[in-house]
Amino acid sequence: MxxxxxxxxxxxxxxxxxxxxxxxxxxxxLKKYVKDKxxxxxxxxxxxxxxxxxxxxxxxxxxxxxxYTFLKKGLGINVVKKKLKRIRTVTxxxxxxxxxxxMDVEITIDALxxxxxxxxxxxFTGDSDFxxxxxxxxxxxxxxxxxxxxxxxxxxxxxGSNGYTDVLDIETxxxxxxxxxRKKRLKGEINx
Numbered sequence: 382m383x384x385x386x387x388x389x390x391x392x393x394x395x396x397x398x399x400x401x402x403x404x405x406x407x408x409x410x411l412k413k414y415v416k417d418k419x420x421x422x423x424x425x426x427x428x429x430x431x432x433x434x435x436x437x438x439x440x441x442x443x444x445x446x447x448x449y450t451f452l453k454k455g456l457g458i459n460v461v462k463k464k465l466k467r468i469r470t471v472t473x474x475x476x477x478x479x480x481x482x483x484m485d486v487e488i489t490i491d492a493l494x495x496x497x498x499x500x501x502x503x504x505f506t507g508d509s510d511f512x513x514x515x516x517x518x519x520x521x522x523x524x525x526x527x528x529x530x531x532x533x534x535x536x537x538x539x540x541g542s543n544g545y546t547d548v549l550d551i552e553t554x555x556x557x558x559x560x561x562x563r564k565k566r567l568k569g570e571i572n573x
Contacts, residue, residue: 383421384524387499388412389488391506392430398530398548399560406548407557408456414553415503425499427459427491428452431482461487489514500524504542507534515542 399405415424452458465482502518504511507529515525525542530549539545
């Protein structure tokens, strides 16, 4: 069976890596990669995401919700989600709406609450705010590994854990479908 691993995925933080690669992660392949890399069969994954509220987009959010259902029911991944918070701000240019969907607190609470259930925590994030969590877990005998990308990882987090992996350098195939807008841009359908 090997070590017990819990993977905590900060979806918004990893969007940068997926955009650079031009592909979405394939979470089934990603789970297999973690099992093989850490030589274990015991991997639990939690996926944290914030999504737009209904009627705040010109496009349908149905596909996104089907994806969350697939992660949960199809792959057994714990999906933690919340609506993006919409904040009205007034600037010299006028009124704007800013959206925030930070999941740092939810990830930290779950990592601490479930601490007795795993030996190794893998944080798919590059956010330096997680340095305190990594330090706390390591101080209590847990192994902590950071998975992110060079274009989106803080130096403190990268060096403040038991190990760092740049997802863009993983040689095993962990990628899924090509990102649509990238496909269109490569075909010249979207102007810059």
